[in-house]
Amino acid sequence: MAGLDDVFGDLFASVDAVVLFSPSGSYYEQFVDIEDLDVIVVGTENAVGAETFVELPLEFGNISERIRYGLEGALEQGVIEDGDELACASSVFSDGIDTVSRVRADAETRTGIYDLFVKSRADPEVVKSVLEVAIELGKKGQKGKPVGALFVVGDAGKVMNKSRPLSYNPFEKSHVHVGDPIVNVMLKEFSRLDGAFIISDAGKIVSAYRYLEPSAEGVDIPKGLGARHMAGGAITRDTNAIAIVLSESDGLVRAFKAGELILEVDPEAY
Numbered sequence: 569m570a571g572l573d574d575v576f577g578d579l580f581a582s583v584d585a586v587v588l589f590s591p592s593g594s595y596y597e598q599f600v601d602i603e604d605l606d607v608i609v610v611g612t613e614n615a616v617g618a619e620t621f622v623e624l625p626l627e628f629g630n631i632s633e634r635i636r637y638g639l640e641g642a643l644e645q646g647v648i649e650d651g652d653e654l655a656c657a658s659s660v661f662s663d664g665i666d667t668v669s670r671v672r673a674d675a676e677t678r679t680g681i682y683d684l685f686v687k688s689r690a691d692p693e694v695v696k697s698v699l700e701v702a703i704e705l706g707k708k709g710q711k712g713k714p715v716g717a718l719f720v721v722g723d724a725g726k727v728m729n730k731s732r733p734l735s736y737n738p739f740e741k742s743h744v745h746v747g748d749p750i751v752n753v754m755l756k757e758f759s760r761l762d763g764a765f766i767i768s769d770a771g772k773i774v775s776a777y778r779y780l781e782p783s784a785e786g787v788d789i790p791k792g793l794g795a796r797h798m799a800g801g802a803i804t805r806d807t808n809a810i811a812i813v814l815s816e817s818d819g820l821v822r823a824f825k826a827g828e829l830i831l832e833v834d835p836e837a838y
């Protein structure tokens with residue numbers, strides 16, 4: 569009679585590699601000595617000093633997103649190949665690894681999230697910080713009310729040329745950068761007001777309250793999204809900036825690059 573090992577064993581039978589999502593050191597060590605096994609560690613940092621590591625821009629709360637973006641990064645780095653069968657081990661309910669998903673790597677479902685972080689003009693850390701601010705703002709809102717915001721990151725000179733001020737720029741003479749705790753408070757406070765934040769490649773806040781005037785010609789953003797998303801999407805086609813948009817109406821955070829929607833996350837999942 570078949571035991572559970574025989575049945576669940578199919579999940580990891582003849583896989584091309586094992587992908588461990590943010591494993592503990594002792595968990596990882598168990599795999600290192602298994603013969604002929606490729607082990608890939610995925611996470612926001614390489615805490616276990618793994619030989620093959622793929623960095624995630626953020627710890628995706630949703631398991632399928634975490635796996636999808638992890639595998640996209642692994643494909644991008646060439647540590648797995650299209651069609652590879654992978655046993656992806658991750659934690660869903662506890663701190664430790666408690667879940668194994670068998671997934672086939674599929675190069676066609678590529679979303680471009682790695683381009684967003686790794687191949688943008690702006691520093692990846694800057695993109696990550698802005699995404700974190702948007703997610704936090706989406707989670708808490710402003711004084712309990714849902715709030716929207718638009719952050720344009722990178723290629724700031726060109727973005728400034730394609731926009732105009734709606735009001736006095738509170739960042740005019742300041743030298744503040746995203747990631748500073750005080751700046752996060754300021755960004756949240758100013759997000760109540762209209763327009764976009766413009767942020768440089770290195771993370772300097774160049775301006776708040778900018779009205780973007782890109783040409784919207786040929787921009788293909790999903791129907792139902794309004795002027796904020798259209799302006800955010802379009803500016804990324806006209807310049808080498810990326811746009812991170814928090815929607816006041818559906819609460820989602822979206823990222824655009826080269827005029828295309830690249831990432832869509834629900835702040836409540838973080």
Ligand SMILES: Nc1ncnc2c1ncn2[C@@H]1O[C@H](COP(=O)(O)OP(=O)(O)OP(=O)(O)O)[C@@H](O)[C@H]1O
Pocket residue numbers: 716717718761762763764778779780781793794795796797798799814815816817818
């Ligand atoms: N071209 C623009 N540049 C900068 N900010 C803009 C621009 N167009 C709209 N906004 C900002 O977006 C806000 C919301 O506009 P609108 O409702 O049309 O956008 P939306 O895409 O539906 O966003 P939301 O999902 O947050 O409602 C406006 O009040 C304004 O602050």
Ligand SMILES: [Mn+2]
Pocket residue numbers: 794795817
């Ligand atoms: Mn709207």
